[in-house]
Amino acid sequence: MNEDIPQLPSYDESSLDAAFATLAEEVRGETTSRVDVEAFRLRWLGRKQGRLKLVSDAWLKNAPAEARKPLGMRFNQLKQQIEVALEQAIATPAKPTTKAGIDITLPGSVCVPGIEHPLLKTMNEVVAVFHDLGYSTALGPQVESDFYNFEALNFPPNHPARDTQDTLVVAGQQAKPSRDRLLMRTHTSPVQIRTMIAEAPPIRIVVPGKVHRNDAADATHSPVFHQVEGLCVDTNITFSDLKGTLDHAMKALFGSDVKTRFFPSFFPFTEPSADVQISCIFCGGKGCRKCKHSGWIELLGCGMVDPAVFAAVDEQRVAMGKPTAYDPAKVTGFAFGMGVERIAMILHGVSEIGQFYSGDMRFLEQFA
Numbered sequence: 001m002n003e004d005i006p007q008l009p010s011y012d013e014s015s016l017d018a019a020f021a022t023l024a025e026e027v028r029g030e031t032t033s034r035v036d037v038e039a040f041r042l043r044w045l046g047r048k049q050g051r052l053k054l055v056s057d058a059w060l061k062n063a064p065a066e067a068r069k070p071l072g073m074r075f076n077q078l079k080q081q082i083e084v085a086l087e088q089a090i091a092t093p094a095k096p097t098t099k100a101g102i103d104i105t106l107p108g109s110v111c112v113p114g115i116e117h118p119l120l121k122t123m124n125e126v127v128a129v130f131h132d133l134g135y136s137t138a139l140g141p142q143v144e145s146d147f148y149n150f151e152a153l154n155f156p157p158n159h160p161a162r163d164t165q166d167t168l169v170v171a172g173q174q175a176k177p178s179r180d181r182l183l184m185r186t187h188t189s190p191v192q193i194r195t196m197i198a199e200a201p202p203i204r205i206v207v208p209g210k211v212h213r214n215d216a217a218d219a220t221h222s223p224v225f226h227q228v229e230g231l232c233v234d235t236n237i238t239f240s241d242l243k244g245t246l247d248h249a250m251k252a253l254f255g256s257d258v259k260t261r262f263f264p265s266f267f268p269f270t271e272p273s274a275d276v277q278i279s280c281i282f283c284g285g286k287g288c289r290k291c292k293h294s295g296w297i298e299l300l301g302c303g304m305v306d307p308a309v310f311a312a313v314d315e316q317r318v319a320m321g322k323p324t325a326y327d328p329a330k331v332t333g334f335a336f337g338m339g340v341e342r343i344a345m346i347l348h349g350v351s352e353i354g355q356f357y358s359g360d361m362r363f364l365e366q367f368a
C-alpha cells in the first residue's frame, strides 16, 4: 500500500529541494530497516502502484512548463538512489531471522491416511476378477498411432465406424502416412494388437487404462474416462467360453444373484459382437427407475476376435521379422471391454460422472 502523496507547495527551486530531500530521507529510512528486498522494490519502482510513479504523476500533472525539466531531473536522481540502494541490499545477505522455538501447547497436525480413488478401486476390482481367472495385466500408451487404434482393429480409413469414436488427434501429423499419425487412444483395444504382435498365443490379458474421446462432458460422459479391456486367444476358444467368462465376472463383481444376457451388436474388431446386460442390481429384475423399468442394465461390449484383426497382426509380425502365429483356422479368441466409470456409478449409486474428477473431499471421503 502506498500512503498519501506528499503535497508540493510550489514549483520553485527551494520547495523542490525540500520535497525531494524528504523523499530521499524516506528511501534511506526504509533501506536501513528493510526486511524484504522485493517488497522494497515493488513499493518504490512498481510499474503501476510504485511510489515513484504515483508521486511523479501527481507532481507533474499540475507542473508549469518551465518546472518540468527540474522536476524530471530530480525524479531521475531519486530513482538512481533507489536503484543503488536496491543493488546494495541484494549484495548484502539478509540477516538470519531468529529461529522460533517449538510451541508444545499448539495442537498437533493430523495426517489423514490416503485411500484409493473410487475409480482406481473399481478398476482394480475388475482386474482382480480376471487375475483370478489366470489373466495378466497389459498396459499401453495413451498417445497411439492410427494403425494400433483403428487400422489393425479393422477400422479402415474413412470407415463410418470411426465416427462413433470422436477422436482427439495430435496436431501436425498430416505429413505422415495415415497409419502412423498420432492420436489420443479412443479405447484400450490397441493393447490387444500390441500384445499379439509381441507374443504368440495363448494370450489372456486384461488391460486397464485411460481413454480419450472428443465428447462433451455431461452427467454420464467425460472426454477422458477409463476402460478395462480383455483378450483371450488360444485354440478352441468359443463363444461359450466368452459367455461363461463374462457371466462369472459379472457375478463376482455384482453378486452371485446377477444374471447376464447377450444381444447382437457391432464392433469392427469382433464378429459376432454382443452387448452384455446384467439383471438390475437395484430391483433384482422387477423394474425400477434405475433400470428404466426394463429390469436390465447394459454394461459392456464383447465378441469373437474378427479374423481380419488376426490377419493385421500376422502381417505386422512378418514385417517385424517374426513368424506368423494367428492363423484364423487354428486360433480363435474373444475380447470384451467395459467402462470403469459406468461400473463405479452403478456400484455406488453415483449419478454425476463429474464427481469422480472434482476432487471434492466430501464426495471422496465416502469411499474411505
Ligand SMILES: [Zn+2]
Pocket (backbone or CB within 6 Å): 280, 281, 282, 283, 284, 285, 286, 287, 288, 289, 290, 291, 292, 293, 295, 296
Ligand atoms: Zn431396476
